Amino acid sequence: MQESEPLYVISVASRLLRLHPQTLRKYEREGFVAPSRTSGNLRLYSTEDIDRLRQVKHLVEERGINLAGVQLALGLTEEIRVLQEELRARSRDDYDNIAAILDGLLDLMGASTVSDDAQRGRVAIELRVNRKPR
Numbered sequence: 852m853q854e855s856e857p858l859y860v861i862s863v864a865s866r867l868l869r870l871h872p873q874t875l876r877k878y879e880r881e882g883f884v885a886p887s888r889t890s891g892n893l894r895l896y897s898t899e900d901i902d903r904l905r906q907v908k909h910l911v912e913e914r915g916i917n918l919a920g921v922q923l924a925l926g927l928t929e930e931i932r933v934l935q936e937e938l939r940a941r942s943r944d945d946y947d948n949i950a951a952i953l954d955g956l957l958d959l960m961g962a963s964t965v966s967d968d969a970q971r972g973r974v975a976i977e978l979r980v981n982r983k984p985r
Contacts, residue, residue, distance in 0.1 A: 857887040857895030864896040868904055881918055883907050
């Protein structure tokens with residue numbers, strides 16, 4: 852089952868979230884969620900929608916943020932997630948570059964037969980520990 856798969860009618864979503872159905876409709880009008888619709892025009896909320904509404908509820912009820920602030924907070928949350936992914940991708944690229952450098956160093960030291968991650972890590976630690984401060 853995918854998180855974006857529509858599952859819950861408004862009455863069930865309302866009970867899950869402990870929010871009045873009218874509040875869910877308001878949050879939809881504000882653009883926080885866009886539940887899919889049945890052929891009879893009933894709203895169907897996905898697990899992803901429910902999670903997002905939980906976040907909205909938390910920001911409003913627990914943090915006292917108004918809906919304009921919630922909109923801003925959700926936008927910033929998404930930007931942070933994008934930045935995290937970019938950082939993870941860079942970290943993986945950096946890891947690959949560092950691993951290649953360490954493999955080269957191991958070759959130079961005649962230790963190319965031991966090129967597993969643990970050995971690379973030990974060499975990296977040794978290089979870091981023995982590096983002279985600038």
